[in-house]
Amino acid sequence: METSAVVRARQVSKSFGEIVALDAVDLDVPAGQVHGLIGPNGAGKTTLLGLLLGLARVSSGSLEVLGADLGMPGVPPAGVAGFVDGPGLYPSLTARQNLAALAALRGGRRGGRRGDRRGSGRHTTDARVTAALDEVGLGEVADDRLRGFSLGMRQRLGLAAALLTEPRLLVLDEPSNGLDPAGTRQVHRVLTRLADTGVAIVMSSHRMDELAALCDEVTILHTGRVVFSGPVGKLAAESGDLDYRVVTSRPDEAARIAAATNGVRLVTGGARSAAAPDALTVHGPVAAIDDLVGSLVRGGIAIRELGPVVPPLEAAFLALTDGTEEGAR
Numbered sequence: 367m368e369t370s371a372v373v374r375a376r377q378v379s380k381s382f383g384e385i386v387a388l389d390a391v392d393l394d395v396p397a398g399q400v401h402g403l404i405g406p407n408g409a410g411k412t413t414l415l416g417l418l419l420g421l422a423r424v425s426s427g428s429l430e431v432l433g434a435d436l437g438m439p440g441v442p443p444a445g446v447a448g449f450v451d452g453p454g455l456y457p458s459l460t461a462r463q464n465l466a467a468l469a470a471l472r473g474g475r476r477g478g479r480r481g482d483r484r485g486s487g488r489h490t491t492d493a494r495v496t497a498a499l500d501e502v503g504l505g506e507v508a509d510d511r512l513r514g515f516s517l518g519m520r521q522r523l524g525l526a527a528a529l530l531t532e533p534r535l536l537v538l539d540e541p542s543n544g545l546d547p548a549g550t551r552q553v554h555r556v557l558t559r560l561a562d563t564g565v566a567i568v569m570s571s572h573r574m575d576e577l578a579a580l581c582d583e584v585t586i587l588h589t590g591r592v593v594f595s596g597p598v599g600k601l602a603a604e605s606g607d608l609d610y611r612v613v614t615s616r617p618d619e620a621a622r623i624a625a626a627t628n629g630v631r632l633v634t635g636g637a638r639s640a641a642a643p644d645a646l647t648v649h650g651p652v653a654a655i656d657d658l659v660g661s662l663v664r665g666g667i668a669i670r671e672l673g674p675v676v677p678p679l680e681a682a683f684l685a686l687t688d689g690t691e692e693g694a695r
């Protein structure tokens with residue numbers, strides 16, 4: 367797998383009049399990496415993806431994609447494909463016709479890895495379109511008009527359109543938006559395969575489970591600034607002390623032991639809800655929770671369930687972004 371830098375952003379800022387959408391953002395994405403962008407609404411994710419796609423120009427700082435400074439806005443840099451705000455498609459055409467039209471439009475300026483080695487005849491284009499539709503799971507509806515497509519089907523068609531260009535950098539704004547679980551798995555398979563062949567992928571998502579499953583690294587943006595960038599595992603470590611839900615065979619005794627355990631705070635205060643009479647919520651560092659588990663077991667209390675109330679990745683995200691999805695509005 368290649369390891370060269372595909373994206374290198376240094377102190378990139380982007381303003382729209384008075385609004386600072388991106389503020390001194392650094393970003394490094396090597397070949398073969400899936401890089402997730404997360405952040406509350408308005409954090410600057412789409413703006414950054416748009417810069418990578420060449421839709422706008424940076425206000426200051428430097429942005430290199432595939433070793434070249436981005437040139438004129440409006441033209442996707444060679445080797446880059448993707449979309450923001452949903453793919454641009456023609457509703458009156460079928461899925462196959464949409465891709466064929468895009469392939470014809472792109473014609474000679476295919477910027478991908480093997481573009482110049484491909485044939486340009488009708489037969490080759492048809493075969494590539496069919497392969498792209500099959501890969502995203504739209505083979506069976508290839509000849510249906512887009513008008514009847516769901517949001518998830520359109521998203522998948524947008525991905526197929528990007529695949530046609532054989533990009534070295536794929537830029538996707540919430541690619542799983544509107545997808546059912548099977549569709550999500552299919553898109554994840556496609557993205558994983560591409561990354562395995564050295565394609566760099568930068569994608570935004572609001573879904574922590576998706577980022578954990580798919581991304582090597584994530585960058586968290588908050589009001590245009592990077593508040594975290596690094597491996598997903600390192601992000602989970604930023605979550606600090608968590609609330610844990612503990613279900614035991616003897617809740618009253620468990621509550622008493624929890625209250626007496628060093629470093630553990632009983633969040634429910636022993637007053638358990640009628641909906642979950644056996645559940646307690648406790649708060650503390652992992653080591654203190656380990657001590658609590660030891661004490662419960664020694665006390666002959668069965669632990670039937672133990673887990674964080676909010677998953678660590680989500681807790682880290684909330685901690686880094688003021689704890690609220692509304693933080694950047």
Ligand SMILES: Nc1ncnc2c1ncn2[C@@H]1O[C@H](COP(=O)(O)OP(=O)(O)OP(=O)(O)O)[C@@H](O)[C@H]1O
Pocket residue numbers: 382385386387405406407408409410411412413414
């Ligand atoms: N073309 C534009 N003109 C003016 N302001 C803009 C423009 N594009 C984005 N902004 C502003 O820049 C900021 C960042 O917006 P952006 O769409 O990049 O956020 P986001 O993280 O993608 O949000 P969301 O999760 O809601 O998609 C917001 O304050 C937004 O209002």
